[in-house]
Amino acid sequence: MTDDLGLFADEPGEHRRRRHDPDRFRRRKRRRWVTALAGLFVLLLVGGGVGYGAMQIMQIGSYEDYDGEGTGSVVIEVASGDTVGDIGKTLSEKDVVASTKAFTAASAENKQINSIQPGYYLMRSKMSGQAAVNHILSEDAKVGRVDIRGGMRLEDQAAPNGGNTPGILTRLAEATCTNKNEKCTTSEEMHKAAETADLASLGVPDWALADASKAEPRRRLEGLIMPGIYDVKPGESAENVLRDVVTKSAAQLEAAGLPKLADNTGHSPYEVMIIASLTQSEGLAKDFPRVARVIENRLGQPAMKLGLDSTINYPLDKPTLLTNSSDRQRPGPYNTYLNYGLPPTPISAFSKEALQAAEQPAEGEWRYFVKCYPDGTSCFAENQEQHDAYIKEAQARGAF
Structure with a gap:
């Protein structure tokens, strides 16, 4: 019977040779030292890495701060989705504050800091963290913001007091300026870029390029800038401003359904x-669907002209809807009293609500409408007799 231990036991002679072999002993000892040294080296590497990482973390979180309100002017951008830390980092990189932590620490007790909107802000160099927080939250800091509303036009319009109401292009030019920034784009430069720059490079949608290209140069971007808030970088060139604004507007047009929503209207997307x-220029939002129906009903009768006062005043840069007989007799592509069909381009910025009304007008047989209440509400008529009666009512109410 064999002993299990005997299977692994050395023969007596072999055991003696190992026990008395000095070279073998020295080799085993060296291996132990090599293993120990290798382990120590690994520990040093790991420890050094941890130490280096800790040093980096300490540096990232280091607190340095300037004193005072700062000097000069620096434009910074707050991007969509930026956190307080992101804003602080931007300010630190621009040397507005000495460190990110100077800004975030000063922001800790101010809940208003979370209400900062994307856009451009005019700051100063070397501000304390607290001064930077106070300033960026002030009305003086926000620059380059343009609020474009439905009904606005590219060109300036005559104001009732004899002055001018800035149009979209002038507003965009003005937004490139700040109180402390001497580099501005003029209204003339903005108009020139709108008239001469390549439409595709400006971001005009492919489906609108052909029609916009046919338009009179100063009218070709009309309607392609939707209402909304646009942030313009101070000091930016006219073409870059227009490219940014038109591209953003094109995204809004797409989100609103163009060009696909035109499929079932019998009109092209541009029409x-x-x-x-x-529709936007002629009525209040609550009346849009019926105004759009009147336009459709008139277009559906070959012998009937649109006869819209807004188109008469459009090339005259007048804001009012009232017209006189001499203006209505003035020939031109936008005179819908003399010409049949639609004018060659849009005549204003239009809202999503107006676009929806153009896509799906209200059902009805109306062919006439007039502003018959002082608040601008319109009355809609199916025939001339009804329309004349509404005009008399409107005059009696002092609507116009």
């Missing part, structure tokens, strides 16, 4: 834009 702009 739907024209109808939306006429």
Whole structure:
């Protein structure tokens, strides 16, 4: 019977040779030292890495701060989705504050800091963290913001007091300026870029390029800038401003359904834009669906002209809807009293509501409407007799 231990036991002679072999002993000892040294080296590497990482963390979180309100002017951008830390990092990189932590620490007790909107802000160099927080939250800091509303036009319009109401292009030019920034784009430069720059490079949608290219140069971007808030970088060139604004507007047009929503209207996408702009210019939002129906009903009768006062005043840069007989007799592509069909371009910026009305007008047989209440509400008529009666009522109410 064999002992299990005997299977692994050395023979007596072999055991003696190992026990008395000095070279073998020295080799085993060296291996132990090599292993120990290798382990120590690994520990040093790991420890050094941890120490280096800790040093980096300490540096990232280091607190340095300037004193005072700062000097000069620095424009910084707050991007969509930026956290307080992101804003602090931007300010630190621009040397507005000495460190990110100077800004975030000063922000800790101010809940208003979370209400900062994306856009451009005019700051100063070397501000204390607290001064930077106070300033960026002030009305003086926000720059380059343009609020474009439905009904606005590219060109300036005559104001009732004899002055001018800035149009979209002038507003965009003005937004490139700040109180402390001498580099500004002029209204003339903005108009020139709108008239001469390549439309595709400006971001005009492919489906609108052909029609916009046919338009009179100063009208070709009309309707392609939707209402909304646009942030313009101070000091930016006219073409870059227009490219940014038109591209953002094109995204809004797409989100609103163009060009696909035109599929069931019997009109091209560009024609739907024209109808939306006429609807926007002629009525209140609550009346848009019926105004759009009047336009459709008139277009559906070959012998009937649109006869819209807004188109008469459009090339005259007048804001009012009232017209006189001499203006109505003035020939031109936008005179819908003399010409049949739609004008060649939109005549204003139009809202999503106006666009929806152009796509789906209200059901009805109306062919006439007039502003018959002082608040601008319109009355809609199916025939001339009804329309004349509403005009008399409107005059009696002092609507116009």
